[in-house]
Amino acid sequence: MKISGRPLGEHLRLLRPLFGVIAAVWALRLITSAAGAPLGVVRSFSVTVTSAFCILLAVLLIHQRRFGGYSSVVASVFLLVCWEQFLIVSAIAMHVLTGKTNVFTAPEHHEHMHSPLAHIAGHLTFGIGIETLFGSGMACLLFWMLRTLVSKEPLVRSGPQR
Secondary structure, three states, rough: EOOEEEHHHHHOOOOHHHHHHHHHHHHHHHHHHOOOOOOOHOOOOOOOHHHHHHHHHHHHHHHHHHOOHHHHHHHHHHHHHHHHHHHHHHHHHHHHHHHOOOOOHHHHOOOOOHHHHHHHHHHHHHHHHHHHHHHHHHHHHHHHHHHOOOOOOOOOOOOOOO
């Protein structure tokens, strides 16, 4: 499968460091929660905010490296959001398998969900769908601004230089 003329593998290689950043914040959130850190400290490691930041970095990488167009931007957003939601769902699944509550299954995160399976389904449907739509809109706007307002070509002076 090719996106903007590049195979999916190239997109995954471009995004690999960003996948690592999201996974690191996810792990830090689980570790600080398990260590009994105050809720304010645990909340400072937000996987959603990190994912949004990584989406912005992905747009900058795509623009800087002339990696592709809007389809590359949207595909990158989708891949990053899927990775984020996969990590969150795996933390919820750990709770189901072990019976131990973690930060992602704390009551304040799923108070309207009646079961962990409904919580997982919510992340796999609404989490991926809404975050991909919103993230793609934000990313495409930034990409458009970069392509129209920021010149990649160096400025060339005409006439004699002093």
